[in-house]
Amino acid sequence: MDHLVWVDSCTVDVGNVRAGIRTNSVPVAAALARALRLHVVDDPAAPRNFSVQFSRVADDAHLLFWGGCVAARSFDPDRILRALVDHLGAHREPPPGLVWVNALAYVAPAGAVLMPSRFSDDLRIVDRQLRAGGYVAVDSPRSLIDLASAELVVPDPLDVDDSALAEAAAVAGRRRAEPTVPPGRYPLDRWVFLDTAGRWATVSRATATRSAILEILEGIDRPDRELMEVVAELFTRVGARSMFPGYTMAMVDAVLDRPPPQ
Amino acid sequence: MADDHEHIHEDHGHGHAHAHVHGAELEPVDGSFVPQPAAGLVGLELDGELLLLDQRTDRLHVLDALGTVIWNVFDGDVTVDELTGDLADAFGAPAETVRTDLGGLVDALRAADLLEGTEPPAHQLVGTEPADPPPSGTTDPSDMDGLWRPDYLVNPPAP
Numbered sequence: 001m002d003h004l005v006w007v008d009s010c011t012v013d014v015g016n017v018r019a020g021i022r023t024n025s026v027p028v029a030a031a032l033a034r035a036l037r038l039h040v041v042d043d044p045a046a047p048r049n050f051s052v053q054f055s056r057v058a059d060d061a062h063l064l065f066w067g068g069c070v071a072a073r074s075f076d077p078d079r080i081l082r083a084l085v086d087h088l089g090a091h092r093e094p095p096p097g098l099v100w101v102n103a104l105a106y107v108a109p110a111g112a113v114l115m116p117s118r119f120s121d122d123l124r125i126v127d128r129q130l131r132a133g134g135y136v137a138v139d140s141p142r143s144l145i146d147l148a149s150a151e152l153v154v155p156d157p158l159d160v161d162d163s164a165l166a167e168a169a170a171v172a173g174r175r176r177a178e179p180t181v182p183p184g185r186y187p188l189d190r191w192v193f194l195d196t197a198g199r200w201a202t203v204s205r206a207t208a209t210r211s212a213i214l215e216i217l218e219g220i221d222r223p224d225r226e227l228m229e230v231v232a233e234l235f236t237r238v239g240a241r242s243m244f245p246g247y248t249m250a251m252v253d254a255v256l257d258r259p260p261p262q
Numbered sequence: 263m264a265d266d267h268e269h270i271h272e273d274h275g276h277g278h279a280h281a282h283v284h285g286a287e288l289e290p291v292d293g294s295f296v297p298q299p300a301a302g303l304v305g306l307e308l309d310g311e312l313l314l315l316d317q318r319t320d321r322l323h324v325l326d327a328l329g330t331v332i333w334n335v336f337d338g339d340v341t342v343d344e345l346t347g348d349l350a351d352a353f354g355a356p357a358e359t360v361r362t363d364l365g366g367l368v369d370a371l372r373a374a375d376l377l378e379g380t381e382p383p384a385h386q387l388v389g390t391e392p393a394d395p396p397p398s399g400t401t402d403p404s405d406m407d408g409l410w411r412p413d414y415l416v417n418p419p420a421p
Contacts, residue, residue, distance in 0.1 A: 206311035210322040222320050228306045228313060 011046040012039040014158065017091040020048040021084070028054060031168035032081075035161045039088070050084055054172035062172060072139050073124045077172035081165050082157070082180055083139035089158040090140045098153055099219030101145050101212070103191070105138040105152050106130060106255050107181045111189025112152035113255055114143055118194065122251045129249070131179070133256045138181045142217060145188070147227075150234045152186045188238045192254050195242035200260050205232055208240030291368050293343035293361070297336040297377045314376065323374060332367060336377065342368060 006022040009029035018041065023029045032052070033040060051065040054077060062080045064072040064087070072083035094100050103114035104123055113135065115123060120141070123130075127137055144153040193203060193211045203211070209232045213223050220227060243254040253260055291297075304315040312330040314323040325333050335345065346364055350357040371377040 204309060204311055204324075204326075206306075206308040206313040206324045209306075209308065209313055210324050213322060223315055223322065224317075225304050225306065225315070228304070228315060232306060232308050232313070 006048065006051060008044070008048065009033050009052075010036055010040045011043040012036050012088060013041045013043075014039055014088045015091040015093055017088075018043060018046050019050055019088060019091075020046040021050045021052070022048045023052040023054070025054055025171055028052060028168045028171050031164050031171070032084075035081075035164035035168060036085075036088075037161065037164075038159055050087065052080060052084060054080070056173075058173065058175070066141060070121050070124050071141065073127060074178050075175040076178040077169040077174055078166075079139065079178045079180060080172075081169050085158050085160055085165070086138075086140045089155060090142050090144075092155075092158075094144060094219040095153075095155075097148065098144050098146050100142045100217045102215040102217050103143045105140070105143040105154075105181075106135040107138060107152070107154075107186050108134045108136070108189075112138075112186040113189055113257075114145075114152070114191045115251070115255060116192065116194040117141065119245060119251060122245060123255075126249070126252050129252045130255050133252065135255050136179050136181050146185070147230050147234055149185075150188045150237045152188055154181050154183045154186065156183045188234070190239040190241055190257060191235075192241045192243055195244050198244040198246055200243050200254075201241070203240035203242050205235045205240070208235045211240075288369065288372055291342060291365055291372070291379065293341060293346065295342045295368065295379050296338060296340065297342065297368055297371070297379060298338035299333070299336055300376055300378050303376065316376065319375075323376065329367065332364070333371075 006024060007026050007029040009021040009023055010033040011018060011020045020043075021032060021036070023032060049067060050071075051063075053063040053065065055062050061073045061075050062077050063070055064080050064083050066087060071087055072080055074080050074083075090100070101114070102117050104117050104120060106113045106115065123137070130137065138152070138154055140154075144155055145151070146153055191208065191212060193208070195201070209228060212231050212234070213227060241254070241257070243250065243260075245251060245254075247260065250260065252258075300316070300318075302316060302318045304317060306313045306315075307330065310327040310330060312325040312333060314325065315321075316323070332345070332349070335348075340348075342361075342364060346357055346361045349355070349364060350360040353360070368377065372379070
């Protein structure tokens with residue numbers, strides 16, 4: 001993607017992370033810098049972690065890259081920019097009692113599902129199929145969890161200038177609005193783990209507890225008995241499944257809790 | 263990861279069940295070995311399976327139901343040979359098969375640094391034969407991702 005022509009927008013400092021942002025449009029770069037001005041720092045040498053690519057072709061989706069990975073894919077420029085803000089916000093310290101976990105969240109009326117984040121690219125590509133199945137993506141690279149209440153917490157967004165963000169979005173063509181998950185608490189329904197042996201199965205509570213603890217990124221000092229008990233209790237209310245993406249639509253089936261084809 | 267039949271599940275799939283602990287070569291145990299849980303482990307039994315936290319390393323391990331049953335009798339007193347007899351009687355399985363599989367489990371737990379062994383009384387060493395290696399296919403280091411599973415333990419024969 002570095003062969004594309006990029007325009008530096010700004011460098012922001014959020015939590016413990018300093019991130020450079022670039023776009024493929026001069027006016028978008030300027031508007032983004034205004035939108036994020038509360039977090040902008042003077043550090044032009046910071047790596048350009050985030051790249052906003054607004055498509056100029058009607059049939060191509062707009063993209064948000066995080067490094068070389070697709071972090072969001074949409075025909076709605078508002079969603080791409082909100083995803084950028086939410087990605088930056090995911091690097092804030094977790095509020096007391098909550099933990100950041102290495103998982104991607106999807107929300108449906110039945111509750112939230114957590115998916116292995118290593119398949120971000122695959123999941124973002126099937127976004128339309130997932131929405132058709134009733135699951136809306138939380139455009140964040142990690143998920144904020146209240147382990148005690150077994151809830152996904154979608155935090156309030158980073159403080160940005162919404163009018164400047166709208167100016168940036170207005171530069172790009174909009175084919176349709178796409179839903180996002182508003183801030184709030186959503187009961188967890190399932191937590192899906194990768195099984196490198198390829199099994200699609202229910203995961204025992206002990207294995208799920210272990211796997212979930214290993215996915216905690218921030219919010220604990222180190223694992224202890226109390227944490228084990230809290231997470232084990234969570235899995236009395238939350239289903240634990242394993243999956244392996246061995247075929248094209250595996251991610252859709254995993255999110256929708258459908259068995260793989262025989 | 264999600265295998266109800268697993269005996270031990272380590273966090274990074276790093277283990278060489280019969281190979282190394284902290285870089286040191288491990289010999290398979292013999293029947294006089296007296297397994298004892300290592301110090302610094304915190305256990306939480308969940309639906310018959312044991313979740314073990316090694317506080318020395320912050321690593322988490324899972325023992326499946328049968329592994330948990332066996333783990334719970336590692337009291338620092340009983341030898342592998344004595345346990346072999348107990349389990350062979352309990353499961354109605356040939357002692358040689360049980361001995362091989364139990365040795366494999368003990369080796370795996372040692373490789374994961376979860377077991378210490380105590381010195382057996384000297385007389386127990388006399389005439390003790392080295393343990394046979396586990397059957398082909400059960401000692402592949404990749405199996406340390408929780409996949410060591412002697413079939414007779416998973417599906418014990420009917421009495």
